Amino acid sequence: MTWEETIQSIRSKPEFVTLVHDAYFDSDLVSNVERFRSGAEFLETLRLLKLHRPDATTIADIGSGNGISTLSFALEGYTVFSIEPDPSLTIGAGAIRQLSTHYNLDAKVKVAERFGEDTGLQSGQVDVVYIRQAMHHAYRLDGMMNECYRILRPGGLLFTVRDHVIFDDKDKAWFLEAHPLHKFYGGENAYTEKEYKGAMQTSGFEILEMFRYYESIINFFPMTEEEVKNLATRKENEMLKPLRNRVGVMANISFVREWYKRYRKFNPDAVYDEHRVPGRLYSFIAQKPL
Numbered sequence: 001m002t003w004e005e006t007i008q009s010i011r012s013k014p015e016f017v018t019l020v021h022d023a024y025f026d027s028d029l030v031s032n033v034e035r036f037r038s039g040a041e042f043l044e045t046l047r048l049l050k051l052h053r054p055d056a057t058t059i060a061d062i063g064s065g066n067g068i069s070t071l072s073f074a075l076e077g078y079t080v081f082s083i084e085p086d087p088s089l090t091i092g093a094g095a096i097r098q099l100s101t102h103y104n105l106d107a108k109v110k111v112a113e114r115f116g117e118d119t120g121l122q123s124g125q126v127d128v129v130y131i132r133q134a135m136h137h138a139y140r141l142d143g144m145m146n147e148c149y150r151i152l153r154p155g156g157l158l159f160t161v162r163d164h165v166i167f168d169d170k171d172k173a174w175f176l177e178a179h180p181l182h183k184f185y186g187g188e189n190a191y192t193e194k195e196y197k198g199a200m201q202t203s204g205f206e207i208l209e210m211f212r213y214y215e216s217i218i219n220f221f222p223m224t225e226e227e228v229k230n231l232a233t234r235k236e237n238e239m240l241k242p243l244r245n246r247v248g249v250m251a252n253i254s255f256v257r258e259w260y261k262r263y264r265k266f267n268p269d270a271v272y273d274e275h276r277v278p279g280r281l282y283s284f285i286a287q288k289p290l
């Protein structure tokens with residue numbers, strides 16, 4: 001199946017309702033944009049973007065999919081060069097063109113059916129390169145980073161968000177196995193932190209910030225900050241369930257609970273161990289030196 005066929009087929013399957021909603025894969029393109037631009041992930045992205053490049057007016061959005069980020073940036077007033085190789089009317093360049101017409105933003109949104117390794121943009125043309133969940137799809141990571149460097153003006157910002165990170169080959173195999181859509185279209189991929197950083201630095205970028213999975217809502221959204229904070233408590237409650245079933249209210253006595261936790265080797269810090277999250281997502285902010 002192609003990527004487009006995969007998304008079309010999961011839209012009607014009840015077991016994928018949450019994924020379709022959370023990944024903004026609904027067939028109603030406008031509602032995807034509206035949900036994305038008002039969500040905590042995009043608001044944090046905008047905050048960081050304005051913090052690092054308050055003067056930016058032009059953005060290249062590479063691997064822009066169905067246009068959620070392209071339109072969200074354009075609605076904020078940026079001129080957006082949307083680079084998306086897939087022509088699809090529902091999850092690719094065709095969708096982005098429909099959206100830009102819908103929002104009357106054709107003057108602000110320029111769509112090119114091209115790859116991030118060869119965008120067709122001029123050298124130094126943009127202030128920011130934004131890549132959401134697409135750097136890990138690069139067919140040549142170094143080629144994509146070289147191209148981002150070329151099209152940015154000196155001092156310009158590279159902002160890559162939500163890319164899958166793997167620790168080694170075994171971890172990659174686990175990620176691909178766990179990925180809900182890889183079995184349908186076979187196009188998933190991931191790189192190590194060292195490979196992402198290496199490609200950026202070899203191209204000439206200075207890395208300003210790197211956010212591991214639990215370090216930014218940009219990565220763990222749609223989970224909220226509150227849900228992440230409460231993860232350890234939730235896991236502890238799950239772990240205590242058998243004790244409650246056996247001894248009832250006695251499980252509320254703290255030394256009984258502490259004994260049981262030790263017996264079960266419960267470590268609240270391990271809840272936040274990224275090794276437990278297949279293909280955990282990272283984000284990077286890098287700069288082309290002045």
Ligand SMILES: C[S@@+](CC[C@H](N)C(=O)[O-])C[C@H]1O[C@@H](n2cnc3c(N)ncnc32)[C@H](O)[C@@H]1O
Pocket residue numbers: 062063064065066067068069083084085086091092114115116117131132133134137138139140
């Ligand atoms: C997971 S989707 C992300 C789409 C969108 N950025 C989003 O966050 O919803 C990955 C996108 O990258 C595109 N893509 C794949 N290889 C690419 C490449 N080499 N250069 C640019 N885009 C690519 C795909 O067509 C797809 O639309």
